[in-house]
Amino acid sequence: EDISNSIPPFNSMSQDDLIFLFAGNLGEAQSLDTILFAANQLKKKKNIKFVFIGDGRRRENLIALVEALSLQETVFFLGRFPLVTTPFFMRKSSVLMVSLKNEPCFNLTVPSKVQFYMSQGKPVLAMLNGDGQDLIREAQCGLAVNADDVDGFVQAIEKIANSSKDNLSTWGENGKKFYDNNFTKEQRINQLMELMMRSFPNPQE
DSSP: OOGGGGSTTGGGOOTTOEEEEEESOOSTTTTHHHHHHHHHHTTTOTTEEEEEESOOTTHHHHHHHHHHTTOTTTEEEEEOOOGGGHHHHHHHOSEEEEEOOSOHHHHSSOOHHHHHHHHTTOOEEEEOOTHHHHHHHHHTOEEEEOTTOHHHHHHHHHHHHTSOHHHHHHHHHHHHHHHHHHSOHHHHHHHHHHHHHHHSOOTTO
16 A cells, blocks of 8 residues: 555645655755745645655754744644655655755765765756755756755756656656666665665664
8 A cells, every 4th residue: 555645735736736855954045935925936836746755853943934934834844754664655756856055075975865866867956055966967867056045946946847758758868878888786785774774663662
C-alpha cells in the first residue's frame, strides 16, 4: 500500500495539483523561510502545494511561520518517515526543491541533494548560487534562481505551473540521464545515505 495515500496533501490530490517537495535537513543553511515567503505569494493558488519531509533545528520555527502566514492549506511539514517510504513520496511529487543561503561556502560545491534529486527523474527547482545552479542549467533538468530570490522563485513556480506535463517529464528525464552519465556508483550511495539520514529516522532509534 502507498503510505502517501493516507497523508495530506497526497490523500486528496487532484490531477491539477502540483506538489513541490523538499526532503532533508530543515536547518539554518537551507534558508527555508524564503520558500515559505514564496508560498505566501502563491497561497491563493490552492493547487500548488509545498511539502517538507525531514527534521531539523528550524522545523518548529517554520511551522510557526506557516501559521502566522495562514499557509495551512498549501504548506505541509510531515516530519520524518521510514526509509522504505522514499519512493512513494518521490513518485507522488511533481517537483523536487532545494535551497541554500547566499554564503561563499555553499557556492563552491554542488549539494548532494541536487544530485540525488536528479537521480529520481523529477524536475528540480532550486534557489541557490554557484555550482549547484550551474549544474541544473547544464543538465536542463529544471529551473534555478539565485539564493534568497523570493520573487524569482515565485516566477519559476508559475512557469512550472504553466508548463506542460511533457515538458516537466523532459526535465526529469534530462536530470536522470545526466546523473547516470556523470556520477559514480559510490557517489550515488553516499548522496542517498546522506539525504535519507536527514529525512528519515534511523530504524534502530
